[in-house]
Amino acid sequence: MPKLSVVTVNLNNAAGLRKTMQSVFSQTFSDREYIIIDGGSIDGSKEILKQYSDKLSYWVSEKDKGIYNAMNKGIIQSRAEYILFLNSGDYFVDREVLTNAVSIMKSNPADIYYGNIVIEHENGKLVSKKHPKVISLDFLENETINHQASLIRRSLFDDMGLYDLRYSMAADHAFYVKALLKQTPFHHINQDMVFYQLDGISSKNFDRYKLQMNEICEHLLPGYKIRKEMEAIEKARLFRHPVERLKRFTRIRYEQLKSVLKRT
Template identity: 40%
Template sequence: MKISIITINYNNKIGLERTIKSVTCQDYINIEYIIIDGGSIDGSAEIIDKYKSKINYWISEKDNGIYAAMNKGIAKSTGDYLLFLNSGDIFTSNESIASVFLNPNFKIIDIIYGNLSCIDKDGIVTVLSYPKKLSFEYFIYFSLPHPATFIRKQLFDTYGMYDESLKISSDWKFFLLMICKNNCSYKFIDITLSEYQLDGISSNFENMTLIREEQVKVFVEEFPNIIHDYMQLEQLKSFFDDFKKSKVHRLLSKIGLIRYPKLKINDQFKF
């Protein structure tokens, strides 16, 4: 089984070298490594040249955004599965790929995803665990972690690549359509595969408004028959969030007229 690892980089030579070392130290042998650089001027090209014997393909040129760069990588890849591990991100161990594809229980699945370790600017680590069962409701609020998700190359050949008209949410759109519209197979493996640096555009809370706008656009275009229900759910959620902040809610809670069941919920974040 051939695995293509694609790294997108722009002016992050320190993170790029960290990622290259992580990929090239993998125990799994049949790896194709591709680096798409957006015309960096910080010395990233020199880092790539340093490891060029271990890189199957690389290019450094200006592109039209993250998804245009990712699509370049997809177009050049020849692996059975693809995973995007962008500059600064690393595999959590040298056995991350082998733990999936050399597992005796492995079988061909369209999308294989695991847990993701996230590190913020203060060095605080949070491990995000994802559900075994995915649904349309799940994708209203969340997505899958592309640094910890192996995607069968055939999906891109059959259904097309990432939507370059979206600035932040195209990977979310891809997962949504593959699973909820095209009924692609998927499997969760309870292994923390990768480590993600919380400094990307979609992990910036200031971009949440744009993310929501792009998601609504996708729902309108791809699921017009249920967009009304989605908008009602959003309005209800907004109303309830506002109500929970009100003095009336605090008073009713204090006197015991409002009680919530205790639920065990895994932390979930969207990227």
């Protein structure tokens, strides 16, 4: 059994796919398999996969039902202990990323490891995004872990199920929330691992991602919706609305929500 699977999903991003593949091929860590799931691209991506097929553990080019359906296909094909999802267009910060990660993993047992990413904006600006040392539900109510810099134990998907396709934009976030609720061990790898390209499309998708994150939290986390309403009321209080009746209503509603939250 190889230690790691790197899974790349792609759809009509031939240039990004080639960059990602070269990044994976250049890694010094060799105890890995490389799986690519292409969604039936018509831009030359399939020809690139054929060209490098001898370096791939598995690849397929066929229509799918979206990114998480493609990622699930990769999970099913994986035979490794841990999986990392590296989307086409994203790439490792250097040749030693996987070697360094595995070294940390050996002395820090966990089921999910998560590192930092470097966001690459369209204008070329680079911004390092660092995750907290400890992942909490409070954190996951407002932020997420980037799957491009996460190493997830393969058997977790057997225990918890594959990515939930009901969440077309944020199924990975739902998986992290469920894992934390099950007290799954997480460990932070405090290193920049991946360059993540943020273009205009990614930015728009991120807004949709955030909306679905809120939906997931409402479904999975007790008291989340109530806490959000309490925060909104507390924020509104700061503006000292001139209508006394409204001020009285927000105060009463706040206390009602507070009492309900204590019972959840």
